[in-house]
Amino acid sequence: MKGKNIIVGISGGIAAYKTPQFVRLLKKRGANVRVALTEGGSRFVSELSLATVSGEPVYRSIFPATDTRNTDFTSHISLGEWADAFVIAPATAHTLAKLAAGLCDDMLSTCFITLRPNKPVLIFPAMDGQMFLSPSVQRNIKTLADQGCHIINPESGELASGQCGLGRMPEPESILTALEYALQTTSQRSVLEGKLVVITAGPTREKIDGVRFISNYSSGKMGFALARAAVQRGANVTLITGPVHLATPAGIERIDVESAAEMHAAARSFFVDCDIFIGAAAVADYRPALSFDGKMKKDAEEMTITLIKNPDIIADFGKQKKHRQLAVGFALETESGLGFAQQKLIDKNLDLIAFNIFNRKTSGFEVDTNVLTLIARDGFTIELPLLTKDDAAGKLLDAIEKLLPQKQL
Numbered sequence: 001m002k003g004k005n006i007i008v009g010i011s012g013g014i015a016a017y018k019t020p021q022f023v024r025l026l027k028k029r030g031a032n033v034r035v036a037l038t039e040g041g042s043r044f045v046s047e048l049s050l051a052t053v054s055g056e057p058v059y060r061s062i063f064p065a066t067d068t069r070n071t072d073f074t075s076h077i078s079l080g081e082w083a084d085a086f087v088i089a090p091a092t093a094h095t096l097a098k099l100a101a102g103l104c105d106d107m108l109s110t111c112f113i114t115l116r117p118n119k120p121v122l123i124f125p126a127m128d129g130q131m132f133l134s135p136s137v138q139r140n141i142k143t144l145a146d147q148g149c150h151i152i153n154p155e156s157g158e159l160a161s162g163q164c165g166l167g168r169m170p171e172p173e174s175i176l177t178a179l180e181y182a183l184q185t186t187s188q189r190s191v192l193e194g195k196l197v198v199i200t201a202g203p204t205r206e207k208i209d210g211v212r213f214i215s216n217y218s219s220g221k222m223g224f225a226l227a228r229a230a231v232q233r234g235a236n237v238t239l240i241t242g243p244v245h246l247a248t249p250a251g252i253e254r255i256d257v258e259s260a261a262e263m264h265a266a267a268r269s270f271f272v273d274c275d276i277f278i279g280a281a282a283v284a285d286y287r288p289a290l291s292f293d294g295k296m297k298k299d300a301e302e303m304t305i306t307l308i309k310n311p312d313i314i315a316d317f318g319k320q321k322k323h324r325q326l327a328v329g330f331a332l333e334t335e336s337g338l339g340f341a342q343q344k345l346i347d348k349n350l351d352l353i354a355f356n357i358f359n360r361k362t363s364g365f366e367v368d369t370n371v372l373t374l375i376a377r378d379g380f381t382i383e384l385p386l387l388t389k390d391d392a393a394g395k396l397l398d399a400i401e402k403l404l405p406q407k408q409l
């Protein structure tokens, strides 16, 4: 980030209150920051705050001030030319429409037009969920994405308005991570861009009674790392997760579920439309045949819980998937079981399987690292070393990127 020239565009959304903090983070990393503030944006965050945190005058109108003695008459062009990247956070519905239409009546929209074509533009739409899903907003977003802008979808959660739902702008740290990644990979485009990637993560809980359940040690970290990596490569990511203690990565649609049956139902609704389905969740194989609403009493010396089989989500997808779709599974064993993973790949009609051996210190559940062996349908095998889950996710996506074009010919 050091020495990079970043324009931060701010339009008139309530999430603008977060952006001065993002400017501060950029400055701390050594970036040169100039802020382009719309008229609407100035209603939510003050020009003085932004000038103070950026250390630069704030850019608003393209027209010179009345006193033209010290005016730069080319700044409406030179600002866009100066930038290494342009981050628009928040981007209102109104600003999205202006950018998609190519209008340029203020500094923010003019910078967008004058930015050099190989420079990344990151757009963080933030608005009420209904507004975001409206056909007009979605059409404008699609236009901008087709132009090569990185659109980072809003998150679900508590909104600044006090309501709850889709529309929240990611936190400044997440915006910074997305920008760093975009700057690193500006010249490379991923085949995952615009693809719908559905990932399951975490454990499931199978209810015994109102206060007890059967589960496993899965933390969800591998699935969340995959979601982060996929969104950074431009994919549209839906993350279906069991109960975990992890923050939602920026720009991801997160669906929280509890049981295997709930995860299956959520996953099935994406079976037809997704391009890639990654089953990283540790779905419980069995559930109690009967469960009770209240708390069971401990009267008896012994207790037998009859378990019945849960649906096999990834196998169900494997059965239904079309040729263009890619299915990726995980196989966790406590000892060597490469042959088992290969068999699972065939039996479940997967395209790729990631095999890992559970080791409490280095790989499998809970820890931040993993040791994966990737086995593709054609027998191609890659043994990865001990990696962080983020790096392992990157390698897995590299393998998917190689397989996907053959599927979608």
Ligand SMILES: Cc1cc2nc3c(=O)[nH]c(=O)nc-3n(C[C@H](O)[C@H](O)[C@H](O)COP(=O)(O)O)c2cc1C
Pocket: 010, 011, 012, 013, 014, 015, 038, 039, 040, 041, 091, 092, 093, 094, 095, 096, 126, 127, 128
């Ligand atoms: C209190 C308030 C909050 C608003 N929040 C948002 C928002 O979060 N997202 C959005 O797209 N528009 C929001 N708007 C509407 C925009 O401010 C309005 O469309 C404005 O014209 C945007 O102009 P700009 O995009 O040029 O900044 C809000 C308006 C008000 C009055």
